Structure formats: C-alpha cells, structure tokens
Amino acid sequence: METPDAALRTYLGRIADLNAAAATLEWDQETYMPPGGQAARAQQLSTLRAMAHDLLTDHALVELLDTAASADDPLTADLVRVTQRDVEKARQVPTTLVQEMAQGSAEAKEAWRKARETDTFATFAPHLQRLLDLNRQKAEALGYPDEPYDALLDIYEPGMTTATVADVFTSLRAALVPTVEAIADQPTPDDAFLHQPLSEDAQLAFGRTVVEDLGYDFSRGRLDLSTHPFSTAFSIGDVRLTTRVAEDFFPTSFFGTVHEAGHGMYEQGIDEALDRTPLADGTSLGMHESQSRLWENHVGRSRAFWSHYFPVLQQRFPDALGGTARDAFYRAINKVEPSLIRVEADEVTYPLHVMLRFELEHALLNETLAVADLPEAWNAGMEDYLGRRPPTDREGVLQDIHWALGAIGYFPTYALGTLMAAQLFQQIEHDLPDVEAHIANGDFAPLLEWLRTKIHRWGRRRTAQELLEDATGAGLHAAPFLHYIHAKYGALYDDLPAPEAAPAA
Numbered sequence: 001m002e003t004p005d006a007a008l009r010t011y012l013g014r015i016a017d018l019n020a021a022a023a024t025l026e027w028d029q030e031t032y033m034p035p036g037g038q039a040a041r042a043q044q045l046s047t048l049r050a051m052a053h054d055l056l057t058d059h060a061l062v063e064l065l066d067t068a069a070s071a072d073d074p075l076t077a078d079l080v081r082v083t084q085r086d087v088e089k090a091r092q093v094p095t096t097l098v099q100e101m102a103q104g105s106a107e108a109k110e111a112w113r114k115a116r117e118t119d120t121f122a123t124f125a126p127h128l129q130r131l132l133d134l135n136r137q138k139a140e141a142l143g144y145p146d147e148p149y150d151a152l153l154d155i156y157e158p159g160m161t162t163a164t165v166a167d168v169f170t171s172l173r174a175a176l177v178p179t180v181e182a183i184a185d186q187p188t189p190d191d192a193f194l195h196q197p198l199s200e201d202a203q204l205a206f207g208r209t210v211v212e213d214l215g216y217d218f219s220r221g222r223l224d225l226s227t228h229p230f231s232t233a234f235s236i237g238d239v240r241l242t243t244r245v246a247e248d249f250f251p252t253s254f255f256g257t258v259h260e261a262g263h264g265m266y267e268q269g270i271d272e273a274l275d276r277t278p279l280a281d282g283t284s285l286g287m288h289e290s291q292s293r294l295w296e297n298h299v300g301r302s303r304a305f306w307s308h309y310f311p312v313l314q315q316r317f318p319d320a321l322g323g324t325a326r327d328a329f330y331r332a333i334n335k336v337e338p339s340l341i342r343v344e345a346d347e348v349t350y351p352l353h354v355m356l357r358f359e360l361e362h363a364l365l366n367e368t369l370a371v372a373d374l375p376e377a378w379n380a381g382m383e384d385y386l387g388r389r390p391p392t393d394r395e396g397v398l399q400d401i402h403w404a405l406g407a408i409g410y411f412p413t414y415a416l417g418t419l420m421a422a423q424l425f426q427q428i429e430h431d432l433p434d435v436e437a438h439i440a441n442g443d444f445a446p447l448l449e450w451l452r453t454k455i456h457r458w459g460r461r462r463t464a465q466e467l468l469e470d471a472t473g474a475g476l477h478a479a480p481f482l483h484y485i486h487a488k489y490g491a492l493y494d495d496l497p498a499p500e501a502a503p504a505a
C-alpha cells in the first residue's frame with residue numbers, strides 16, 4: 001500500500017508527464033516542425049492540455065491532497081499547499097469560459113496580425129473588447145481582494161497586488177523620466193562596429209562558450225534557433241534554450257542567449273526532489289525574469305565581464321572587432337536611446353515601456369479607458385515617458401502580441417523582474433564582496449551558487465516576495481535599480497539627476 005504522499009506524487013507525476021509532453025511538442029513547433037505540421041500539432045497540444053486539466057480538476061486529486069495534508073515533512077506540506085492553490089484556481093474558472101478565451105484569443109491573434117499588416121487598429125479593436133470582457137469574467141470567477149486586476153496579476157505573480165505594483169512604478173517613473181530626458185539631450189555613442197556582418201555559426205559558438213562558462217549545463221540542455229527566443233523545461237534534467245541571430249547585429253543573439261540561459265539556469269537549479277511535481281517551476285514570472293535580467297544586464301553588460309571576454313571576442317572576430325577599443329565596445333552595448341519598440345529598448349528606458357502598458361491595461365480592465373481611445377492614450381503616454389510619438393499604430397499600440405493572447409496582468413512582471421534583479425544583485429555585492437573580481441576572471445561559480453541557494457533550489461516552495469525578503473531583508477522596491485542605473489549610466493553620461501530615495505513597498 002502506497003503512503004499518502006507517494007500516492008499524491010504518483011498522481012501529480014502523471015500530470016507533469018502530460019505537461020512535459022505538451023511542452024516538448026511546443027518546443028518542436030517553434031524550432032524544427034515543418035509548416036505542414038501546424039493543424040495536427042494544435043490538435044495534439046489541445047488533447048494533452050485537456051487531459052492534464054482534467055486530472056488537475058478531478059475530485060480524486062482533492063481527496064489525495066486532503067489525505068496527504070496530515071504529512072509532517074515540510075516538502076510534502078509545501079507540495080500540498082501549492083497544488084491545492086493550483087487546483088482551486090483551475091476549478092474556479094468554468095470550462096466554458098476557458099474555451100471562450102481560447103477561441104477569442106485564436107481569433108484575436110489573426111485580427112491582430114491583419115491589423116499590424118494594414119496598420120488599422122479598428123480591425124483589432126472588437127477582439128480586444130471581447131478579450132477584456134472575458135478577462136473581467138475570469139477575474140470575477142477567481143475573486144480578488146480589491147479590484148479585478150488583482151486576480152489577473154496573481155496568475156503570473158502570485159501574491160502581488162495592483163496597489164503594490166502601482167506604488168513601486170510611481171517611484172520608478174518619477175526617477176526614470178528625468179534620467180531619460182537628461183540622456184536624450186546628449187550625443188549617442190557610435191555603435192557602427194556592432195553592425196558588421198558576423199557569421200551565424202561563429203556568433204552561436206561564442207554564445208555557447210559564454211553560457212557554459214556562466215554555469216548553464218549542456219548535459220542537461222541545448223541551444224537551438226527560433227523566431228522568438230525562449231527557454232523551456234521538460235524536467236530538471238532537460239532545460240532548453242533558443243535564440244535568434246541577426247548577422248549584422250551581434251548583440252541580438254549574444255544577449256538573447258545570455259538572457260535565456262539565465263532563465264534556463266534557474267530551472268536547472270531547482271532541487272531534484274521537486275522534479276515531476278508542480279513545485280518544479282519558477283516561483284513567478286517576475287522572479288523568472290529577474291534571473292534572466294541579472295545575467296544579461298548586471299553580469300553580461302558589465303565592465304568586469306567584458307574585461308574578461310572582450311579579448312576572447314576580438315580573437316573570434318579579428319576582422320570586425322580587432323581594431324575596436326574595449327571602452328568603445330562597452331559604451332556601444334550600453335547605449336541608451338528612447339525608442340518606440342519595447343523589445344529593442346535598453347535597460348534604462350525598458351521599464352517605462354512596461355509601465356505604460358500596465359497603466360493602459362489596468363484602465364481598460366476598469367473601463368476608465370475605452371478601447372477606441374487606446375491608440376491615442378498610448379501615443380500620449382509614449383510622448384510623456386520617452387519623448388517619442390509613434391507615427392503608426394504598428395510601431396505603437398499594435399507592437400506586442402500579449403493583449404491578442406488575452407494576457408492581461410502579464411506585462412508588469414517584466415519590470416518587476418528588472419527590479420528584483422537589481423535588488424538581488426545589490427545583496428550579492430554585499431554578501432560576495434569579490435563578485436566583480438570573480439566576474440572579471442571569468443569565474444561565475446560563487447554568483448551561481450548564491451542564486452542556487454537563495455532562489456533556484458526552492459522552485460515554487462516559496463513565493464517571490466518570501467524569497468526576496470529572506471535573501472535581501474526587504475520587500476520589492478525600486479531603490480536598488482535606481483541606484484544601479486545612476487551609478488552605471490552616471491559614468492557614461494553627464495549630469496544625471498540623483499535617484500529619488502524610493503520607499504520600500
């Protein structure tokens with residue numbers, strides 16, 4: 001006779017297997033599948049996901065959880081608590097609403113593609129309206145402490161509230177807008193040498209070498225090409241990355257690969273005892289993004305990092321970069337320029353793109369902004385925050401796919417991750433005073449070990465807020481990011497305003 005926790009694990013293992021099989025098919029779809037496979041693949045995925053959903057919402061699982069709830073080991077207690085929450089959420093949203101959302105977003109995606117092609121927001125507007133209505137229904141089904149947006153945000157960032165996000169973003173905006181204005185008035189560094197053609201194979205080989213040095217384990221992973229870079233895990237022993245290559249702009253593939261490796265190392269670092277359970281995942285999208293941003297920006301765009309790797313890069317690409325000074329290279333990869341497109345934004349302007357999306361989707365959901373007025377509100381916001389007004393909706397409100405997917409409450413996690421990365425890195429510099437020297441020597445083991453211990457190994461056993469508080473002694477706040485930006489970019493640009501002392505939220 002199985003013990004209660006063994007019976008629970010057997011049951012949850014079947015759900016994990018179905019989800020891992022679906023993730024493998026999705027990975028294949030984005031990397032190697034021929035176009036002819038599309039229709040059958042959609043069917044296969046829908047079958048597997050439905051089977052996993054049925055197992056998750058079956059009453060048999062409720063009983064297994066109740067029986068295992070009396071177990072006295074902490075791991076089983078965490079497993080029961082987190083799974084109960086997943087089950088509750090899955091059971092709260094009626095199947096008809098789930099189907100309507102799937103249908104609505106499939107149609108919205110098509111309309112969004114057409115709207116982008118023809119630059120006509122009106123083509124997308126009725127679909128967005130429908131998805132907002134469905135999201136309001138979903139929020140009501142899930143329940144919330146203060147307002148509907150809380151329910152949606154909680155899906156991506158468990159435990160986070162709209163009020164906290166709004167507070168943190170207010171202090172962030174107050175300091176970033178004048179910083180961006182001060183930088184925009186100054187000459188931009190020359191980065192023409194980054195636009196020389198470099199072979200795809202050589203770019204990929206360099207990225208591979210670096211992420212292996214960082215600690216990404218290729219015996220438990222691989223790197224492939226896809227249109228949109230991502231990372232995905234099928235188990236703790238198989239965590240894959242993808243990247244894309246622009247032959248005439250080396251940073252696209254390099255920083256993309258380092259970014260995804262940050263996500264990948266998080267999942268490779270989860271305690272193996274959590275494998276094949278719902279705990280074997282990142283604890284929130286914000287914390288996941290903090291890991292990618294930490295390696296991409298705090299490590300990969302630092303002076304210390306390039307004091308080690310620039311000579312290696314020059315050796316690999318002597319014709320293109322042999323005559324470039326390291327300092328010029330460092331300035332070029334850290335060029336700040338207010339731009340229209342979020343995914344191309346530098347680390348100073350990036351959070352402003354995200355804050356604008358948060359404010360707009362929050363107002364749309366609360367019906368204080370009408371869908372018809374969205375493009376103008378977008379353009380006005382861009383002008384306020386970045387001093388740039390998009391000439392077309394394609395370069396404005398139609399640029400991201402998230403709203404067409406029906407994902408409301410997702411955007412803030414990008415900026416939350418940026419702030420968490422800075423907060424964690426500030427603590428790392430305190431706990432590991434030699435971290436910069438280690439990075440300059442190409443030794444990333446102490447840094448990775450810190451992240452493994454404080455963040456990775458826990459999986460979903462603790463929330464992002466709990467991990468942050470345990471690791472740094474404070475809840476999420478904007479001050480570490482603002483100090484980081486001021487110190488780094490104050491050395492690259494003149495007369496940056498001092499960061500406001502942002503209150504902890």
Ligand code: ZN
Binds near residue numbers: 263289
């Ligand atoms: Zn990411």
